[in-house]
Amino acid sequence: MSTHHIHVTINGTAYEGDVDSRMLLVHWIRDGLQLTGTHIGCDTTSCGACTILVDGKATKSCTMFAVQANGRQIMTVEGMEQGGKLHPLQEGFHEKHALQCGYCTPGMLMAGLALLQRNPNPSEHEIRVGISGNLCRCTGYVNIVKAIQYAAEKMQDSEELSVPAQVALAREASNGD
Amino acid sequence: MSLPAVFDYHPAKSVDEAIALLQQYGDDAKLLAGGHSLLPTMKLRLAQPAHLVDIGKIGGLSYIREENGAFAVGAMTTYTTIERSEVLSRHFALLPEGISVIGDPQVRNRGTIGGSIAHSDPAADMPGIVLALKADILVQGPNGVRTIKADDFFKGMFETALQPDEIITEIRFATPPARTGSAYMKLENKASHYALAGCAAVVSLGGDGTCSSASLVITGASVKATRASAVEAALVGKKLDESTVAAATAHAADGLELLEDIHGSKAYRSQMTAVMMRRAVLRAVERA
Ligand SMILES: Cc1cc2nc3c(=O)[nH]c(=O)nc-3n(C[C@H](O)[C@H](O)[C@H](O)COP(=O)(O)OP(=O)(O)OC[C@H]3O[C@@H](n4cnc5c(N)ncnc54)[C@H](O)[C@@H]3O)c2cc1C
Ligand code: FES
Ligand code: FES
Numbered sequence: 001m002s003t004h005h006i007h008v009t010i011n012g013t014a015y016e017g018d019v020d021s022r023m024l025l026v027h028w029i030r031d032g033l034q035l036t037g038t039h040i041g042c043d044t045t046s047c048g049a050c051t052i053l054v055d056g057k058a059t060k061s062c063t064m065f066a067v068q069a070n071g072r073q074i075m076t077v078e079g080m081e082q083g084g085k086l087h088p089l090q091e092g093f094h095e096k097h098a099l100q101c102g103y104c105t106p107g108m109l110m111a112g113l114a115l116l117q118r119n120p121n122p123s124e125h126e127i128r129v130g131i132s133g134n135l136c137r138c139t140g141y142v143n144i145v146k147a148i149q150y151a152a153e154k155m156q157d158s159e160e161l162s163v164p165a166q167v168a169l170a171r172e173a174s175n176g177d
Numbered sequence: 178m179s180l181p182a183v184f185d186y187h188p189a190k191s192v193d194e195a196i197a198l199l200q201q202y203g204d205d206a207k208l209l210a211g212g213h214s215l216l217p218t219m220k221l222r223l224a225q226p227a228h229l230v231d232i233g234k235i236g237g238l239s240y241i242r243e244e245n246g247a248f249a250v251g252a253m254t255t256y257t258t259i260e261r262s263e264v265l266s267r268h269f270a271l272l273p274e275g276i277s278v279i280g281d282p283q284v285r286n287r288g289t290i291g292g293s294i295a296h297s298d299p300a301a302d303m304p305g306i307v308l309a310l311k312a313d314i315l316v317q318g319p320n321g322v323r324t325i326k327a328d329d330f331f332k333g334m335f336e337t338a339l340q341p342d343e344i345i346t347e348i349r350f351a352t353p354p355a356r357t358g359s360a361y362m363k364l365e366n367k368a369s370h371y372a373l374a375g376c377a378a379v380v381s382l383g384g385d386g387t388c389s390s391a392s393l394v395i396t397g398a399s400v401k402a403t404r405a406s407a408v409e410a411a412l413v414g415k416k417l418d419e420s421t422v423a424a425a426t427a428h429a430a431d432g433l434e435l436l437e438d439i440h441g442s443k444a445y446r447s448q449m450t451a452v453m454m455r456r457a458v459l460r461a462v463e464r465a
Pocket of ligand 3 (some may be wrong): 098099100101102103104105135136137138139
């Protein structure tokens with residue numbers, strides 16, 4: 001087994017560390033860096049609870065090795081709140097009762113954010129496609145869709161709130177997708 | 178938590194370096210592209226490569242270029258990038274249509290065209306699409322680059338014409354003739370989204386409106402992506418109205434080595450293949 005020294009920027013902060021080649025990215029983030037907002041639901045690429053943004057793209061972090069993230073820009077749910085103020089998506093989940101147990105929520109927020117970055121004014125169908133890689137066992141999705149619609153409206157009203165700084169950075173670094 | 182067996186990780190900096198690593202480690206090595214077939218298989222320990230050669234860090238393997246009357250797509254180009262390519266969508270409607278039903282957005286952000294066809298999962302969508310488009314597959318090995326026709330590429334379940342020390346570098350689609358339409362229809366397993374029966378159709382019409390050529394492929398129902406030659410022959414030269422297409426596609430699955438599992442019996446897959454093929458052909462004709 002090989003060990004590798006990796007450098008990754010997460011929510012604007014530079015992290016580095018030694019990882020075994022087979023360590024999954026989600027385990028490094030949760031256990032190595034103690035950023036436990038990112039959840040593990042299924043471990044089989046099905047539920048989306050582990051969704052983060054890698055170079056701006058929604059990614060299931062249980063299906064990537066930590067070593068593959070070397071040199072990348074990552075955003076996790078911890079990066080959403082800015083200066084003590086909830087991101088409009090988080091506010092939407094609160095206002096529209098879009099969570100019950102909350103287990104799926106970090107992944108839903110990340111998938112929702114990736115969607116709104118590309119498509120600031122999505123239809124209900126586009127929202128449902130956008131979160132189709134994320135399972136919620138509690139809510140039935142209706143309120144999650146409403147929460148994302150709430151955020152879309154709010155973000156259009158106030159441009160400056162729309163993109164957290166580190167996501168903008170990641171977007172610059174990403175080459176297309 | 179399911180961890181893969183231990184392995185050494187090698188981030189290749191160039192295709193040549195990756196080929197050298199494949200030669201050095203032989204059967205113990207595997208390429209890592211998007212990892213969305215390989216990681217799940219490694220977690221289940223169905224694959225336990227001792228060496229992983231990551232081709233995801235090689236620059237210049239992700240691109241879409243128009244050159245010499247063809248469209249060249251780099252092997253590491255993700256589904257998402259292909260799905261959003263306006264120029265590819267304009268010429269090949271079945272590309273975004275087929276990709277939009279692969280897995281989910283996160284899977285499409287990581288999965289690559291090269292990885293999908295190299296893996297040749299019987300239930301995968303891209304092998305069927307690439308075969309229907311009669312793509313050229315460019316493959317680099319220790320002795321240079323060779324081109325494999327899609328028709329010669331898919332050999333069996335998880336089996337292709339690739340040699341162990343070869344890497345797919347590019348997939349090429351020829352510009353289709355005027356009045357060509359294409360479509361992809363699949364009945365999917367609702368949990369995994371993999372195809373129970375997927376049909377890719379590329380249909381060209383002549384000046385008189387009759388079918389001048391048809392390229393039809395079935396995936397998911399059988400052990401590998403397979404050309405439906407009998408249906409193709411039954412369409413060419415005809416005016417493709419609904420009843421002609423229905424008659425020609427009714428036995429689309431005849432002769433296939435059908436799969437059977439908890440998701441569908443052979444009879445069900447056969448029946449659904451005929452339905453998907455009829456719909457795909459009619460939609461392709463509509464677009465021609
Ligand atoms: C939850 C989930 C749902 C899915 N649903 C679908 C679906 O509905 N339809 C579908 O078609 N697929 C589906 N997939 C599979 C997905 O499309 C994979 O991404 C794809 O099959 C493999 O591409 P990859 O880039 O991830 O390859 P990897 O997993 O990295 O590699 C796959 C294999 O190909 C080899 N390889 C990779 N690149 C090359 C290359 N350039 N040259 C030579 N060999 C290479 C590797 O060594 C490995 O053996 C799903 C996957 C998941 C996890
Ligand atoms: S834990 Fe990654 S998709 Fe479920
Ligand atoms: S709120 Fe419980 S899984 Fe979504």
